[in-house]
Every structure is written in C-alpha cells, then in structure tokens.
Amino acid sequence: MENKKPLISIITINYNNAEITGDFLESLRYVDYDSIEVIVVDNASKVNPTEILKNIYPAVNIILSKKNLGFAGGNNLGIKAAKGDFLFFVNNDTVLTANIFEGLLEIFEKYPDAGVVSPKFHYYDSPGTIEFAGYNKVNNFTARNSMVGCKSKDYGQYDEIKVTNYAHGGAMMVPRKVIEEVGLMPELYFLYYEEFDWCEQIKRKGYKVYYQYKSLIYHKESMSVGKKSILKTFYLNRNRILFMRRNVKGLSFLGFVFYYTFITIPKNTITFIYKREPKHLKAFWKGYLWNLSNYNIKKLDSCAA
Numbered sequence: 508m509e510n511k512k513p514l515i516s517i518i519t520i521n522y523n524n525a526e527i528t529g530d531f532l533e534s535l536r537y538v539d540y541d542s543i544e545v546i547v548v549d550n551a552s553k554v555n556p557t558e559i560l561k562n563i564y565p566a567v568n569i570i571l572s573k574k575n576l577g578f579a580g581g582n583n584l585g586i587k588a589a590k591g592d593f594l595f596f597v598n599n600d601t602v603l604t605a606n607i608f609e610g611l612l613e614i615f616e617k618y619p620d621a622g623v624v625s626p627k628f629h630y631y632d633s634p635g636t637i638e639f640a641g642y643n644k645v646n647n648f649t650a651r652n653s654m655v656g657c658k659s660k661d662y663g664q665y666d667e668i669k670v671t672n673y674a675h676g677g678a679m680m681v682p683r684k685v686i687e688e689v690g691l692m693p694e695l696y697f698l699y700y701e702e703f704d705w706c707e708q709i710k711r712k713g714y715k716v717y718y719q720y721k722s723l724i725y726h727k728e729s730m731s732v733g734k735k736s737i738l739k740t741f742y743l744n745r746n747r748i749l750f751m752r753r754n755v756k757g758l759s760f761l762g763f764v765f766y767y768t769f770i771t772i773p774k775n776t777i778t779f780i781y782k783r784e785p786k787h788l789k790a791f792w793k794g795y796l797w798n799l800s801n802y803n804i805k806k807l808d809s810c811a812a
Contacts, residue, residue: 512542513591514542514543514592515542515543515591516585517535517544518586518589518595518596518597519545520547520549520599521550521556521599522549522550522551522575525552527599527600528547528560529559531601532567533564537604537605538604539608543591544566544568544589545567546568546570547560547567548581549571550575550576550580550581551571551572551573551575556569557571577698578699578701579693579697579705580692583692586686593611593681594681594683595608595611595679596680596681597677598677600631600728601631601678603724604722606722607724610626610719610721611680613719613721614717615682620715621715622685622710623680623709623717624716625671625678625680625718625719626724627718627719628723628725629724629726630725631726636659637660638654638726639657640656640718641654641669642672642674642675644672645750647751647763650766650767652673668717668720670715671716671718673702673716675702679702685709685714689709693705693708696742696750698742699739699746700750704750738790741793741794744791745795745797748767748795751763776788
C-alpha cells in the first residue's frame with residue numbers, strides 16, 4: 508500500500524498586492540503535489556483581498572490581520588492556523604514549478620538532521636539566471652553576506668544537494684516538529700534578517716540548513732516594498748545590527764562595531780548626501796539609533812521567544 512503523502516501547509520503574505528498574490532495562486536495549478544493547504548495572511552491591506560483571491564483559488568484560507576505584523580508576524584499567524592506536517596513559507600511574488608515539493612520533501616527523507624530547506628531560485632524576468640543556490644555566511648566583521656551563484660547563468664554548476672548557511676526567506680520548508688522545538692519566527696525584526704536569525708536558532712538545536720537544486724522557483728524580487736524603498740533602507744540597516752547583536756559575541760562583535768562605526772556609518776552618510784537622498788539618510792540613521800535606544804539585548808531576546 509502506498510504511503511500517505513504528508514500534508515504541506517503553504518503560507519504566504521499579502522500586503523496591498525492582491526494581483527501579485529493572485530498570480531502566485533495561479534501557479535499552484537502547475538504543482539503536481541496534491542496534499543496541500545494554502546494559507547494567505549493579509550497584513551492589513553487597504554482593500555480586503557478575499558474576493559479576488561477566492562475567485563482564483565477557492566480553497567485558499569485567508570487570514571485577515573487587523574494590523575501589519577511584518578514578515579515574521581504574518582507568517583506566525585499562518586503557523587498557528589496551519590495543519591500540515593511540513594510548512595512551506597513562500598513569498599507572494601514567486602511562481603512555483605511542478606515538482607518543487609517532491610524535491611524538498613526528499614531532503615527530510617534522506618537527511619535526519621535537516622531542519623529547513625530552500626529550493627534553487629531563478630529570476631522570473633530572466634529564466635535560466637540564478638538568484639539563489641545557497642547562502643554564504645554572514646561575515647562577522649562586515650555583517651555582509653551573499654547568495655551563491657547570484658546573477659550567473661545556470662549551467663548545472665550548482666546542481667548538488669548541500670548544507671548551506673541560511674535558508675532563503677522567499678521559499679523555505681520547515682517540518683512542524685522543528686518549529687515546535689525551536690519556536691516561532693522572531694517578530695522583533697518585522698522585515699529582513701528574520702529568516703537568518705531563525706536559521707541560527709534552528710542550527711543551535713542541532714539541525715542543518717539545506718539547499719535542494721532539484722526544486723526550482725521563480726522570483727519577481729522586491730515586489731512588496733520596492734527595490735529603492737525607504738522602508739527597506741531602515742529595516743535592512745536596523746536589522747543588520749540587530750542580527751549581529753543577537754548572534755555574534757566577544758571579539759567578533761567588537762570587530763563588527765569597529766567596522767560599522769568607522770566604515771559603514773561614514774560611507775553611507777556620504778553616499779546618501781552625495782546622491783541627494785535625505786529620506787534614505789534619515790532612515791539609515793534611524794535604524795542605527797533604534798539599536799542604541801533598544802540596548803537591552805536580554806529584553807529583545809525575550810520579545811522574540
């Protein structure tokens with residue numbers, strides 16, 4: 508007798524972008540795996556997207572949040588409603604491919620230490636061009652990192668299953684049992700770096716993060732906040748510091764403080780002034796000052812529990 512397929516809960520966030528979310532739901536028609544439930548968490552959009560999304564995918568479970576909870580908070584609402592054995596967190600600006608779930612599930616079948624897995628990413632507007640084939644580690648000095656293979660043509664050069672440093676927040680599968688052990692996504696980030704922090708928590712529990720080349724997803728990239736967003740400037744800078752505070756200790760952290768103080772702050776300040784972008788300059792400094800104001804790291808840790 509054939510084993511029953513595990514239920515996968517697909518969780519995505521909508522924020523004033525029902526048309527994009529609708530395109531994502533349309534792509535589910537091409538997915539071969541049928542043991543799924545689909546959850547859309549609406550982060551307090553100006554217009555209720557229920558009718559639009561139900562017309563496209565009638566079985567969708569739409570959760571309407573009364574306020575914008577950010578990426579982690581919205582996904583946590585989805586987690587609480589999910590019934591699946593595996594939870595698949597995915598951006599609404601993506602398009603799924605037919606065999607995406609079989610490849611991801613294979614990781615958990617073959618590797619008992621797997622805590623989270625992400626598929627290979629191609630750019631939606633440039634099929635055949637890689638966005639993500641794994642993540643390099645965040646540098647303890649600069650707090651910067653990069654995606655493996657980003658913007659390179661896909662010739663199969665990254666076609667091997669491998670352990671990587673972080674999952675891609677745009678598409679990652681996590682078993683329910685891992686979430687029950689590790690806890691929910693840290694909501695204090697709101698936007699950006701939360702998946703890195705969550706991966707660090709997962710790894711501290713003894714699990715590993717995997718990249719699965721057999722599963723492919725197409726990404727439209729930065730549809731929710733825009734590629735040149737003031738919101739993005741604020742949260743990327745604020746959370747870059749916050750991530751280091753929560754995950755890097757000792758001399759490594761002091762090295763980061765030195766680099767940030769004498770390299771990052773002067774460089775970004777001069778750049779925004781030169782480009783005549785006062786709003787981005789203000790957002791950058793606001794992110795930095797937030798960390799000075801919220802100096803109690805133990806309190807921040809308890810907020811993420």
